[in-house]
Structure formats: C-alpha cells, structure tokens
Amino acid sequence: MVVARTRGIALSGLDGHPVEVEADVSHNLPGFVIIGLPDAALGEAKERVRLAASNSGCPLTDRKLTVNLSPASLPKHGAGFDLAIAMASLASAGSISAASIRDVVHVGELRLDGRLRGSVGILPAVVAARRAGISTVMVPAPNAREASLVPDMTVLAVSTLREAARWHGGDYPESNEAVEETWDPDPVGHRGQTTDPCPGDLKDIIGNDEAVSALIVAAAGGHNMSLLGPPGAGKTMLASRLVGLLPDLDDEASLEASCVRSLAGFSLVEGLVTRPPFESPHHTASAAALIGGGSSIIRPGAAARAAHGVLFIDEAPEFPAAVLDSLRQPLESGRIVIHRARSTAYFPGRFQLVLAANPCPCGNYGVRDAECTCPPNTRKRYLGRVSGPLKDRIDIHLNVNRITAAQLRVAEEDGKRTSTAEARARVLAARSRAACRLSGSPWKTNGEVSGAWLRSQPQRLSPATTVSLDRALETGFITMRGYDRVLRLAWTLADLSGELFPHRQHVGEALLLRSGVSL
Missing domain, CATH: 3.30.230.10 (Ribosomal Protein S5; domain 2)
Structure with a gap:
C-alpha cells in the first residue's frame, strides 16, 4: 500500500x-x-x-x-x-x-x-x-x-x-444500468437569477430624443448614468435598451462572465456568454446579494454577475444607503473584493451602472397636471438616500419626462426614430476609435481611463477648449473627480463625431450631461 x-x-x-x-x-x-x-x-x-x-x-x-x-x-x-x-x-x-x-x-x-x-x-x-x-x-x-x-x-x-x-485501471465489471445525466443547480447559487431580458428596439422610445442620445453616449464610452423622472416616463425601457447597444464580449470578457455565471449556479449549455449581461436586483436586496458574500462559500452577487454588462438599480432611493454605497469601490477599481476571516475572494466589477429614481416618494413632483403631496424635506430626504460620493461616480445625469399627446402624434407622424441597429453601429465605430487611441494602455473604453492620463500630454486639451470646465471646477460646481469624468465624456462625444480631439462644444455638451438634473 x-x-x-x-x-x-x-x-x-x-x-x-x-x-x-x-x-x-x-x-x-x-x-x-x-x-x-x-x-x-x-x-x-x-x-x-x-x-x-x-x-x-x-x-x-x-x-x-x-x-x-x-x-x-x-x-x-x-x-x-x-x-x-x-x-x-x-x-x-x-x-x-x-x-x-x-x-x-x-x-x-x-x-x-x-x-x-x-x-x-x-x-x-x-x-x-x-x-x-x-x-x-x-x-x-x-x-x-x-x-x-x-x-x-x-x-x-x-x-x-x-x-x-x-x-484509472480498476478491475470492476461494467455496469449495465442506465444513468440519467441531469444537471442539478445549486439552490444557493440561484438566489439571484441573471436576467436575460428581451431588450427590444430603440425605436420603441417615443418623444425622448435627448434620452436616446444620452443612452448612445453611455454605450459608446461605457459611462454610468442616472435617470430621474416620474413613473411611466420610460426609465426602465431606456435602461433595458442599453444592453442592445453594447458590442459583443471579447474572448477574455466572455470567459470571465461565463466563469461568474458558472459559479453562480447556471449551466452553460449554450457555450460561453457572448452578450453583455443585464442584472436588475430588487430594492430589498442586501449588500451580500448585490456585491456577493456568504458565511462559508462566497457567492457572486448581482454586481459581479453584471460584469462587462449593465447593472440596473431601479427605485434607487428605496435601497438601503449602505447597500448602495457598497458599489462605490467596484465603480472606482473595476474589481469586487470580499474579505473574510480566512480568505479573500475576488470578482470582476467592471459594469455600467444605471440608477433610476422617482423625483419624490409619490412620484408626482414636477409632473404637469398632477399634485405632489410630499413636503420639501421629505423629497430632500428621499433623494438624499443616494449618497453624494456615489452620485459623483456617475457620468451622465438625465431628467426623463413623461411624453405628451402632442409629442406622441408628432413622433408617430414623423416616423424618424433611431433603431438599435443604427445606434449600435455608431457605438461600435466610436469604440473602435477609442480602442485605437487607447492601444498600449490598460483601458478599453473612455469610461475606464485615468484622469491623470487625460490631463497629460499628448491628450491634454487646450485651456481654450476646457474654459467652461475650468470655471465649473473653480466655482465648486464639480469636484476633481467630476472634472475627469467630464473629460471622459468629451472624448466619447468626439469619438461619436469622428473627431481626433474634443472641441469646445464637446466639452460643453459633456458638462451639460454631467450636471443635468441629478438624484
């Protein structure tokens, strides 16, 4: 022996x-x-x-x-x-x-x-x-x-x-008993299901041309965004269309997303994951459900399952503040780190965050022909549940309004609405330009680029180009992190326009997207 x-x-x-x-x-x-x-x-x-x-x-x-x-x-x-x-x-x-x-x-x-x-x-x-x-x-x-x-x-x-x-050479008779080959999912791994939505077409969005343009910018640069508007304004529809605009996953991202899916308890019967995932956790989710965790076996949470895809946080103020703030570290580093007494687990955390919220608990604040019953302090506390540091990590703040009957008629008569295929072609072209510029660097999209790199030669923009941005920083309208994020947006807008460098109008538009009505 x-x-x-x-x-x-x-x-x-x-x-x-x-x-x-x-x-x-x-x-x-x-x-x-x-x-x-x-x-x-x-x-x-x-x-x-x-x-x-x-x-x-x-x-x-x-x-x-x-x-x-x-x-x-x-x-x-x-x-x-x-x-x-x-x-x-x-x-x-x-x-x-x-x-x-x-x-x-x-x-x-x-x-x-x-x-x-x-x-x-x-x-x-x-x-x-x-x-x-x-x-x-x-x-x-x-x-x-x-x-x-x-x-x-x-x-x-x-x-x-x-x-x-x-x-392995064992001298045992071959069994004639038929074996049923079934894959039994782990019930712990199925506490959170990866959502595979039918994203629909961008043409379905009527009367929100500014929102569609902002969505294309977010997809082209990999930027985070927030959507503020009353119920029925189309926030969920916009977020679900974002996945259809994103390019297919490359080999490295596909393998990483597939590994997370396997670890979460899903059978990969159709092969590697090739399309960006979409996760939309319920507002009752805990920090462990959102980020990942567990007492003995550490499981990936919704943020890890959304790696290289979209994490949609609907009704963001309804989430506990501590749960939302757990997203701050992954948004900054692109990596989820979970510490336990005996081990440390790592998951990918590079995802696009989309926050959606009503303007107040009743949802009618600012809505025409609707009465809001929420006192000012209640509205302030409601939106204040999303912390300032988390808001500062969001590139695009967008106000989404309900469409009127007149807008609906004009949109139906015009019929000129951007389709997902057309928008995705623009996104792919912009990402191709960004990839050429970022070749040799550790980044793939503008949303990941370091601010220090953007402010160094030869990428540094002239003072005449950034005059509005510099003024916003001097007056305290934006932070230094916000300054860098506006630069990232400006480069994305330049890529969508086919320009080699951002112009003054690109910086101004980026500042407008950044400083729109925020949560």
Missing part, C-alpha cells in the same frame, strides 16, 4: 488553487479521517465517499484511511472534492492505478448511490487547472460541455464512481 496522490481545485471567488489530495492506508483501528482545513460540507465527504464506493461495487478499505488536503493553510469548501478523495482512497488501497490519477484533476460531488452530481463552478475550476499547467481533468458528465469550453484541456466525463475507477 502506498500514499496515493491526485489533485482537486479550491475556489475562492473566481480564483482557483490546485489542492493535492493524499490518501494513506495504515494498520491502525478502522476509521476514515480527512485533515487539511476542510469545512463542514467537506468534512462530511467521508460518509458520502464511503457509501458511494460501497454502493458502486468498489468499496474502500476497512483499515485506517487518512486523507490529507494540501496545503493545509488553504481553506477548502464544498463537496467538489468527493471524486478526488474517492480516487486517492482507492489508489492507496491498490484498487486503481496510483500513477494514473497523479496528473489528473478530479472535480465532482458524489451521490450515495455512486452517481456524480453536476456541480457549480466547473468552468473556473478547469481554468485554474489549466493555469497550473495541468492538461487533464475529470468532471461529472452533466458538466462535460462546460468543462470543454476551456481550450487545450483533455476532459474526461464520467457518470458514476465505478466508471471513474474503471478509467
């Missing part, structure tokens, strides 16, 4: 770390011990593995079996180590080849009857294995398609523990 070794993957956020799973059979009193900082679910693996092996016709040894998960200082969570523990245990007893399992990563949870259950987080686990230089991974059959999305990897899909043991 030898010390058998194989590998599993420990996930912390999207980061995966290879874990060496060692098994040793000794002549002490019978028992099964797992050491190496397992959590409660992993500590229960000894019962699952023993019963699954027995019911599969390949029982474990009846001697003392010790399984070590190395490095011991690395926290390990969940039931995804079941298959690796079972393979190491059988190899230690000489039932299967110890050499065969050594260079294979095993990921999967066992049922008591020996079948393998489809697991969450398979895609990031396989990506971590590839980064560690491992080229072969064994996964449950329901996750085979997802694991195959990672290039240059040999994926071994098995349905039962006996099938896995036979692949």
Whole structure:
C-alpha cells in the first residue's frame, strides 16, 4: 500500500488553487479521517465517499484511511472534492492505478448511490487547472460541455464512481444500468437569477430624443448614468435598451462572465456568454446579494454577475444607503473584493451602472397636471438616500419626462426614430476609435481611463477648449473627480463625431450631461 496522490481545485471567488489530495492506508483501528482545513460540507465527504464506493461495487478499505488536503493553510469548501478523495482512497488501497490519477484533476460531488452530481463552478475550476499547467481533468458528465469550453484541456466525463475507477485501471465489471445525466443547480447559487431580458428596439422610445442620445453616449464610452423622472416616463425601457447597444464580449470578457455565471449556479449549455449581461436586483436586496458574500462559500452577487454588462438599480432611493454605497469601490477599481476571516475572494466589477429614481416618494413632483403631496424635506430626504460620493461616480445625469399627446402624434407622424441597429453601429465605430487611441494602455473604453492620463500630454486639451470646465471646477460646481469624468465624456462625444480631439462644444455638451438634473 502506498500514499496515493491526485489533485482537486479550491475556489475562492473566481480564483482557483490546485489542492493535492493524499490518501494513506495504515494498520491502525478502522476509521476514515480527512485533515487539511476542510469545512463542514467537506468534512462530511467521508460518509458520502464511503457509501458511494460501497454502493458502486468498489468499496474502500476497512483499515485506517487518512486523507490529507494540501496545503493545509488553504481553506477548502464544498463537496467538489468527493471524486478526488474517492480516487486517492482507492489508489492507496491498490484498487486503481496510483500513477494514473497523479496528473489528473478530479472535480465532482458524489451521490450515495455512486452517481456524480453536476456541480457549480466547473468552468473556473478547469481554468485554474489549466493555469497550473495541468492538461487533464475529470468532471461529472452533466458538466462535460462546460468543462470543454476551456481550450487545450483533455476532459474526461464520467457518470458514476465505478466508471471513474474503471478509467484509472480498476478491475470492476461494467455496469449495465442506465444513468440519467441531469444537471442539478445549486439552490444557493440561484438566489439571484441573471436576467436575460428581451431588450427590444430603440425605436420603441417615443418623444425622448435627448434620452436616446444620452443612452448612445453611455454605450459608446461605457459611462454610468442616472435617470430621474416620474413613473411611466420610460426609465426602465431606456435602461433595458442599453444592453442592445453594447458590442459583443471579447474572448477574455466572455470567459470571465461565463466563469461568474458558472459559479453562480447556471449551466452553460449554450457555450460561453457572448452578450453583455443585464442584472436588475430588487430594492430589498442586501449588500451580500448585490456585491456577493456568504458565511462559508462566497457567492457572486448581482454586481459581479453584471460584469462587462449593465447593472440596473431601479427605485434607487428605496435601497438601503449602505447597500448602495457598497458599489462605490467596484465603480472606482473595476474589481469586487470580499474579505473574510480566512480568505479573500475576488470578482470582476467592471459594469455600467444605471440608477433610476422617482423625483419624490409619490412620484408626482414636477409632473404637469398632477399634485405632489410630499413636503420639501421629505423629497430632500428621499433623494438624499443616494449618497453624494456615489452620485459623483456617475457620468451622465438625465431628467426623463413623461411624453405628451402632442409629442406622441408628432413622433408617430414623423416616423424618424433611431433603431438599435443604427445606434449600435455608431457605438461600435466610436469604440473602435477609442480602442485605437487607447492601444498600449490598460483601458478599453473612455469610461475606464485615468484622469491623470487625460490631463497629460499628448491628450491634454487646450485651456481654450476646457474654459467652461475650468470655471465649473473653480466655482465648486464639480469636484476633481467630476472634472475627469467630464473629460471622459468629451472624448466619447468626439469619438461619436469622428473627431481626433474634443472641441469646445464637446466639452460643453459633456458638462451639460454631467450636471443635468441629478438624484
């Protein structure tokens, strides 16, 4: 009997770390011990593995079996180590080849009857294995398609523990029992569903030409925006159309968004995510639901699931202030960091934020032919729930009004409304110009660019061009962060116009978009 070794993957956020799973059979009193900082679910693996092996016709040894998960200082969570523990245990007893399992990563949870259950987080686990230089991974059959999305990897899909043991040289008869290959989603991962809206067409928006123009600017530069207006003004319609204007995800963003989706508990049956995601959490969502978290296993929240897409916060003042303020750090850094006592998890946090709010609790403030019953202090407190630092991180502030019957008739008679296809072509052209200018830098869109870079040569604009912006800064109308964000907007407007540099009118229009009626 030898010390058998194989590998599993420990996930912390999207980061995966290879874990060496060692098994040793000794002549002490019978028992099964797992050491190496397992959590409660992993500590229960000894019962699952023993019963699954027995019911599969390949029982474990009846001697003392010790399984070590190395490095011991690395926290390990969940039931995804079941298959690796079972393979190491059988190899230690000489039932299967110890050499065969050594260079294979095993990921999967066992049922008591020996079948393998489809697991969450398979895609990031396989990506971590590839980064560690491992080229072969064994996964449950329901996750085979997802694991195959990672290039240059040999994926071994098995349905039962006996099938896995036979692949590694175990002398067990082949089972004739049909195995139903179903993917069982993790209920914890499905607390928040990724919304796949039917975005509709931009032509559906009537009488809000300024809002449509602002939406195109936001899509072209990756800018955050806020929408303030009464119920029925079309705020939700505008936000949902933003996704249709965004370009397809590139390979890196597609893989990252797909890994988040896998970790959240969604089966990637249609392949990698290629379109920007859209998330719209309810106003009762907690900070953990919005950003991510959990007591033992850290799950991605709505903001992480919206990475490279749109996070729509409808009825923003109805959210707790502390929950909204948790978005400040991701908006600034483009990364979500969740700290726990034993580990730190990282998720992507580069998304476009769209905040929407009514002008007051009753929604009628400023509406023609409607009476607002809210006192001034109530209106002030209502909009004050969105903190100043969060507002300062929003590039475009837009006031959306209800359309009148006259506007509706004119729009229907005119019929000249911008379609999503036309607007998206403009967005793609503007992003192409920005990508050429930003080539060699760490940024891809104007919304990500550092203000220091924009204010340095050769990008620095002349004082004659920024005279209105400089005056706004001197009078305290905008902050230094706001100054830089206006510059980003000006560059986006120049890209949409096909200009090499922003002109004075671009800066003025950007300042108007920035200083519009804000929350």
